[in-house]
Amino acid sequence: MKVIQFFDRQHKNNPLNGSQLTSESVIHDELERLGKGDPCFCELIHQNGHSLLIGIASEVACVQFSRTDGSLPYLMAVNDDPIQEADLVDFAMNDTPSPVPIQFCVAVAIAKSIATEFVRTGLRSRIVNWREV
Numbered sequence: 148m149k150v151i152q153f154f155d156r157q158h159k160n161n162p163l164n165g166s167q168l169t170s171e172s173v174i175h176d177e178l179e180r181l182g183k184g185d186p187c188f189c190e191l192i193h194q195n196g197h198s199l200l201i202g203i204a205s206e207v208a209c210v211q212f213s214r215t216d217g218s219l220p221y222l223m224a225v226n227d228d229p230i231q232e233a234d235l236v237d238f239a240m241n242d243t244p245s246p247v248p249i250q251f252c253v254a255v256a257i258a259k260s261i262a263t264e265f266v267r268t269g270l271r272s273r274i275v276n277w278r279e280v
Contacts, residue, residue: 150194151266153177156240157187171266178203178259188240191262193269201258202238202247208258209238209247211280212271222277223251224261251278 151168155161168174174191178201181189186204192215193199202209210224226249236252237244253261253275261272271277 152192154190154192155181155187156190156200157185157242171263174262174266175259178255178262182208182255186236186238188238188245191265193265195269197265197269197271199262199265201262202236202245202252203255203258204236204238206255207236207252208255209236209251210253210258210261210275212265212277220279222271223280224253224257224272224275225278226250226253227276251280 151174153163153166153168153174155164163177177189181187182203182205186202188200188202191199191201196215198213198215200211200213211221213221234249235246236249237246239245257275260274264272
């Protein structure tokens with residue numbers, strides 16, 4: 148497994164912030180823990196120059212795949228069958244709510260599967276469609 152760097156983009160005092168993780172189970176456990184709190188963002192950075200920004204809440208999540216150097220494209224996982232009636236879901240980053248359109252929200256289990264594949268490959272998952280934003 149490749150080394151993944153983890154950042155909690157809402158909770159600066161998270162002891163895992165900036166840690167290099169090599170265990171899929173640690174990443175899974177951290178996503179599970181974050182999902183029990185207020186909706187927030189965390190980021191996984193792969194050593195190949197790609198990152199996965201994950202918004203996580205109790206029932207839904209969003210996932211953005213991009214390059215760490217800021218170059219385009221920024222790709223969001225798409226839910227072709229939204230699971231909530233709300234138009235937007237707010238995920239916090241640096242104490243600022245970031246509204247995400249519901250079509251970019253997927254079930255938490257799907258977000259975890261996307262994260263697991265990213266940890267293994269450093270690439271975007273093929274279990275969802277992606278849209279450039």
